[in-house]
Amino acid sequence: MKKLTLFFAFLFLAACQDGGFDAAQTGSAANKNTATTEAKNTSNTSIIGGIDVEPGSDISRTVISFKSLVKPLDTQVGSQNVVVTQCTAAALTRRVVLTAAHCINAENQSFIELNTGVTVTTIPVLKAVIIDEYHTDPTADLALAVLSEDLPENIITVSIPNPDMKVELATLDLIAAGYGKNTDVVAAAPGSTLKDGLGTLRVVILKISFYEFAENRFMVDQSSGRGFCQGDSGGPAFFIHNSKYYVMGVASKTIAPEGQTDASTGHCSFRGAYVNLLKFKKWIEATTQTLTAELASPPNSEPVSESSP
Numbered sequence: 001m002k003k004l005t006l007f008f009a010f011l012f013l014a015a016c017q018d019g020g021f022d023a024a025q026t027g028s029a030a031n032k033n034t035a036t037t038e039a040k041n042t043s044n045t046s047i048i049g050g051i052d053v054e055p056g057s058d059i060s061r062t063v064i065s066f067k068s069l070v071k072p073l074d075t076q077v078g079s080q081n082v083v084v085t086q087c088t089a090a091a092l093t094r095r096v097v098l099t100a101a102h103c104i105n106a107e108n109q110s111f112i113e114l115n116t117g118v119t120v121t122t123i124p125v126l127k128a129v130i131i132d133e134y135h136t137d138p139t140a141d142l143a144l145a146v147l148s149e150d151l152p153e154n155i156i157t158v159s160i161p162n163p164d165m166k167v168e169l170a171t172l173d174l175i176a177a178g179y180g181k182n183t184d185v186v187a188a189a190p191g192s193t194l195k196d197g198l199g200t201l202r203v204v205i206l207k208i209s210f211y212e213f214a215e216n217r218f219m220v221d222q223s224s225g226r227g228f229c230q231g232d233s234g235g236p237a238f239f240i241h242n243s244k245y246y247v248m249g250v251a252s253k254t255i256a257p258e259g260q261t262d263a264s265t266g267h268c269s270f271r272g273a274y275v276n277l278l279k280f281k282k283w284i285e286a287t288t289q290t291l292t293a294e295l296a297s298p299p300n301s302e303p304v305s306e307s308s309p
Contacts, residue, residue, distance in 0.1 A: 052200055052201070052202055053177065053201040053202060053203050054117075055115055055116050055117030055118075056116065056117060058156065059175070059177050059201070059203050060115075060201055061154055061155050061156045062090060062091075062155075062156040062158065062177070062236070062238070062245060063088060063089075063090060063177040063178065063179075063201060063203075063235060063236060064088065064089045064090060064091060064097060064112050064113075064114070064155075065086070065088065065089075065112060065113040065114075065115070065179045065199070065201070066086075066087040066088055066089040066097070066099050066103055066110065066111075066112055066145070066234055067084040067085060067086060067087065067110065067111055067112070067113060068084060068085045068087070068103065068104070068105035068108060068109065068110040068111075069083070069084055069105065069108040069109050069110075070083040070084060070085060070105075070108065071083060071108065085103070085105065086179055086180065086199060086230075086231040087099055087100065087103035087179075087231065087232075087233045087234040087235075088177070088178035088179050088180065088231070088232050088233065088234045088235030088236075088251065089103075089112065089145070089234050089235070089236075090158045090235070090236040090238070090247055091151055091155055091156070091157045091158065092144070092157060092158065092159075092284070092288050093157060093288060093292060094150040094151045094155075094157070095146055095147050095149075095150060095151070095291075095292065095295060096144055096145070096146055096147070096288050096291055096292065097112065097144070097145050097147065098142075098143075098144060098158075098234075098236070098247070098250060098284070099143055099144075099145060099233075099234030099250065100141045100142065100143065100233045100234035100250055100251065100252055100275070101130045101131065101134040101140070101141045101142055101143040102138075102141055102233065102252075103143065103233050103234045104128045104130055104143050104145070109124060109125070110124075110125040110128065110145060111123060111124045111125055112125070112147065114151075114152065114155075115201075121152075123147045123148060123149055123151070124147070124148045125145045125146065125147060125148070126146045126147065126148045127145070127146040127291070128143055128144070128145045128146070129143060129144045129145075129146075129287055129291065130142070130143045131143065131280065131283055131287075133216075137216065139216040139217050139252070139273070139275070140216050140275070140280070141217075141250065141252040141253070141275050142250060142275050142277075142280055142283075142284075143234075144284070144287055144288060144291060146291050146294075146295070156245055157245070158236060158238055158245045158246065158247040159244065159245065159246055159247070160246070160247060160277050160278065160281045160284055160285070161241070161246040161248065161278065163213065163278055163281075165241065165246075167239070167241065169208050169211055170208075172207070172208060172239060173205050173207075173239065174205065174206045174207065174208065174220065174237045174238070174239060174248060174249075175203060175205060175237070175238050175239060175240075176203065176204050176205070176206045176220070176232075176235065176236075176237050176251070176272075177201060177202065177203040177204075177232075177235055177236065178201070178202065178231065178232025178233075178234075178235030178251060179199055179200065179201055179202075179231055179232065179235075180202075180229045180230050180231025180232035180233070180235075199231075206220040206221070206222070206237065206272070207220065207221055208220055209221040209271065211276075213276075213278060213279065214279065215276055215279065216275065216276055216279055216280075217249070217252060217253075217273045217274055217275055217276050218248075218249060218273070218274055218276050219255075219271050219272065219273055219274075220237070220271065220272045220274065221271065222254070222271055222272050223271070229254065232251050233251055233252070234250055234251060235250070235251040236249070236250065236251075237249040237250075237251070237274050247277060248274070248276075248277060248278070249274025249275055249276060249277055250274060250275040250277065251272065251274055252273050252274060252275050253272070253273045254271070254272050254273070255271040255272070255273060
């Protein structure tokens with residue numbers, strides 16, 4: 001699932017066994033949460049097949065807009081629109097956010113946007129760490145980004161579930177949200193005015209179609225026309241358990257039916273691949289701890305993008 005470039009070009013997304021989970025059923029507890037209830041009120045007409053999320057809601061405080069400049073800002077002065085890529089993220093701490101590796105621009109500034117419905121706040125990324133495995137295996141599409149300042153207190157942080165949690169994957173409602181397209185049609189040419197809904201947070205409920213604890217990614221069924229699409233890269237697939245938010249996956253890639261040759265449509269309406277965060281839980285937690293410790297050192301004024309140690 002490649003990042004989507006706003007304004008000038010459209011790119012494709014570059015966006016069951018229960019593994020370590022116990023087979024006990026806990027779906028009813030999650031369904032009582034307002035975020036899950038909100039996500040279930042979906043329609044087929046308007047992530048694709050989902051609904052717009054209101055600023056201030058639980059989901060809007062959990063899912064973050066993640067962008068990167070395509071070119072240095074000083075080269076875009078005078079342009080009508082600043083050209084950026086649109087991705088999505090979620091917060092692990094007040095300073096560390098989780099996203100897809102392919103959303104990180106190694107050369108130009110990345111930043112997040114927080115929209116309250118009245119104001120939009122921008123926070124730059126100081127440093128990004130891409131998991132080493134991604135350089136040899138694109139299915140390990142995972143990165144952590146350190147922000148230049150703390151997130152507001154109202155932002156909801158997420159956790160990676162423990163492998164022994166009593167969750168039944170076959171019936172689990174995954175809340176998928178992102179700032180990507182709401183149509184499964186690609187613009188005919190760069191600069192097209194196709195209304196694709198980029199930059200608006202949407203949410204939908206998805207089901208896991210295949211999961212293996214040892215695999216780098218798991219699949220969700222998007223054949224009903226509901227799921228993530230361009231611009232949703234890096235977005236979380238999460239659930240609520242005992243009033244706590246757990247993220248199972250990071251949106252990585254959409255998969256078209258085998259043999260499909262027409263790239264103009266249908267690339268988000270078959271299957272979606274999420275990075276399996278249970279597989280990478282130890283790396284995420286260890287790297288988050290290291291990055292948090294580094295924040296106690298003198299701040300680095302220059303944005304840095306690097307691989308993990």
